[in-house]
Amino acid sequence: MNDAGTPPRIGWAAAGAGVAAATAGAGAGELTAALAAPSSSPFAVIGGALIDAAPTWAKDLMIEWFDTADKIALTVLIALVLAVVAAWAGWAELRRPPAGAVIAVAFGAVAAITALLRETGDPLPFLPGIVAGAVAGGAVHFLVGMLRPRPPRADAQAPDLPNRRAFFAWTAVAAVGGALAVAAGNAARAGSRAITTVRDALVLPSPTTTAPPVPAGAELGVEGLAPVITPNADFYRIDTALIVPTIDPVDWSLRIHGMVEEEIVLTWDELLALPLTETTVTLSCVSNEVGGSLIGNARWLGYPIRELLARARPTSDADMVLSRSSDGFTASSPLEALTDDRDAILAIGMNGEPLPPEHGFPVRMVVPGLYGYVSATKWVVDLEVTRFDQARAYWTDRGWSERGPIKLQSRIDVPRRGRQLAAGDTMIAGMAWQPHTGVEAVEVQIDDGDWQAASLATAISDDTWVQWSLPWTAEPGDHTVRCRAISNDGQTQTSDTAPPAPDGATGWHEVQVSVA
Ligand SMILES: Nc1nc2c(c(=O)[nH]1)N[C@H]1C(S)=C(S)[C@@H](COP(=O)(O)O)O[C@H]1N2
Ligand SMILES: [Mo]
Secondary structure: OOOOOOOHHHHHHHHHHHHHHHHHHHHHHHHHHHHHOOOOOHHHHHHHHHHHHOOHHHHHHHHHHHHHHHHHHHHHHHHHHHHHHHHHHHHHHHHOOOHHHHHHHHHHHHHHHHHHHOOOOOOOOOHHHHHHHHHHHHHHHHHHHOOOOOOOOOOOOOOOOOOHHHHHHHHHHHHHHHHHHHHHHHHHHHHOOHHHHHHHHOOOOOOOEOOOOOOHHHOOOOOOOOOOOOOHHHOOOOOOOOOOOOOOHHHOEEEEEEOEOOOEEEEHHHHHHOOOEEEEEEEEOOOOOOOOOOEEEEEEEEEEHHHHHHHHOEOOOOOEEEEEEOOOOEEEEEHHHHHOOOOOEEEEEEOOEEOOHHHOOOOEEEOOOEOHHHOOOOOEEEEEEEOOOOOOOOOHHHOOOOOOEOOOEEEEEEOOOOOEEOOEEEEEEEEEEOOOOOEEEEEEEEOOOOOEEOEEOOOOOOOOOEEEEEEEEEOOEEEEEEEEEEEOOOOEOOOOOEOOOOOOOEOOEEEEEEEO
16 A cells, blocks of 8 residues: 555645654754754754855845845745755655655754864754754654554555544644744743853943044934944844854953964953053945945944054064954955054944944954955954965955955935935935045935035044935926945045945945925
8 A cells, every 4th residue: 555545645744744843853953952052053053054155146145135134034944945855754754664764864964964064162063963853853753654554454445644633633742842942942042141141241441542422513413314323233234153153251362373473362351451442433244235234333442453463573474364253254354454553453342332242242353444254353263364375264265355445335315215205305315435535525416417516424534434415406206316425535436336246336326216
C-alpha cells in the first residue's frame, strides 16, 4: 500500500507535520541558544552566513526594498525557505522513512557546523543546531509515523487518516510549542541581556573638550524637515549583525598593532580616564540612495584616534587602519583620516547617552567625511595598522571601493514625494551635506525654471549636514522640484546619476508634486 495507495490528504498531512516538526526544532534550537549559546542561534548563524555570502546586488536589493528592516525580511525569508524544506521532509518521511528525519538532522548539522565556523565566541556553538536537528528529526518521524496504518489489514481499505485525532493533537503541540519556544528564546536573549543593565547604570565622564552648541539658526522650524540632531531612537541602523553583539565594558579592550613601533592595549577604564572630546558628526551609509534616509547626525563623545595612533607610532610605509569588530566585521580607513586634524574618535557616547547596543556599545569609531562601511566600526575591538595593498575589509571583498569619502549630496524633505499640495504659499525644505568639507549653498529648480538660491540654516560645523529652505508660491498643476548643493570647496553636486555601489550614489534629488 505504498505509493499508489497514499491518498493526497495523507501527503498534505505529512507535509504539515514536517512544518510542525521544524517549528518544534527551531524552538528547541532558539531555547538552547538562549540558555547555552546566545550568539549561536541556528537562525542567526545561517542568516549571518547568508549575509556574508550574499552578492552585492542582493544586499543592495534588501536595503532598497526593506531599508533598515532588512534583517526582519531576511529572517522571514529563511523561515519561508525552511517551511518549504520542512514540508518536503514530511512528505519524504511518509514515502521512505526515515528520509524526513535524516533531512532534519542534516539541516541541524549544517547549522551546527556553520556556528562552529563563524567563531561566535560561545563555548558550545554547535549545541543549538544539534538540538534543533534532533528535535525536528524525532518529531517528524513520530508525527508522520502516526499517518501509517499499523497492522496491515489486507481486507479493509486503509482509513483516510489513521490515528487522526492523535496525529492532529501532537502536530498542534509541536507547532504551538515550537512557536512559543522561539518566542521565549528570543525574549530571554533580549531581556536577560545583562548588558542593558550594565549600560543603564553607566555614567559617562564629562568631556574635556565640549562640542560647540547647536547654533540658534540651525533649525529652520519647517514641519516635516529632519531635525538637525537625529534622536538615537530614529538613527538609521545598518550592519551585518543579526544578533547585536553584547560586550561588557569590563571585558572590552582595544588592541592597536600591526605596522606600529609600539603595540597598545587599551581597556575600558583606561579609555574613560583619558581626556574625552565631544563632536557633532553626520554619519552616512554608502547604500543611501539619492533622497534616502540612511543618514543621521549625532553628538558623539570619545577619544581622538590620532592620539592613540601617536602613542603607537605607525611606521612610515603604513597607509591604512583595518578596524575589526567583535563579530568579525572589518573596515579599512585611510591612516591619514585618522591622524589628521579632524575629529576621528573612538566613541563611547551618542547624544548624551552611552552608545545604544545596536549602535556599537560599548565602543565604536566615528570618522567625519567617510561612509560608515570604511570607518564607523561598531563594537570595535582591534585596530591593525597596515597597507591598502596588504589587507582588505569586509565590503571591499564584496565589490565596494576600498576608500569611501562621503559624496556631496542634498535632499528634499518637504514637500513629500507624490503629495497633494494646496495652491499658494508653501515651503520647500531639505538637508544638504558633505561631512568634513561642508556646504556653502543649496539651489532649487522648479520645473524648468532658473536655479534659485535657497536659504541655508547655520551649520553646526563642516562635519554636519545643514538644513535649507525656499519659499514657494505653488501654482495649480503638476510640478517637479529638484535641488543641488555647492560645497565649501566650490564643487557643484553632480547631475550624473550613479547607483550606491561601488562608492556612493550621485545625482539630483527630485520630487513630483501636484498642486490643486
Ligand atoms: N561591527 C560593524 N560595524 C559597522 C557595520 C557592520 O556591519 N558591523 N556597518 C557599517 C556601516 S555600512 C554603516 S553605514 C554604519 C552605520 O552605523 P549605525 O548603524 O550606527 O547608523 O556602521 C558601520 N559599522
Ligand atoms: Mo553603510
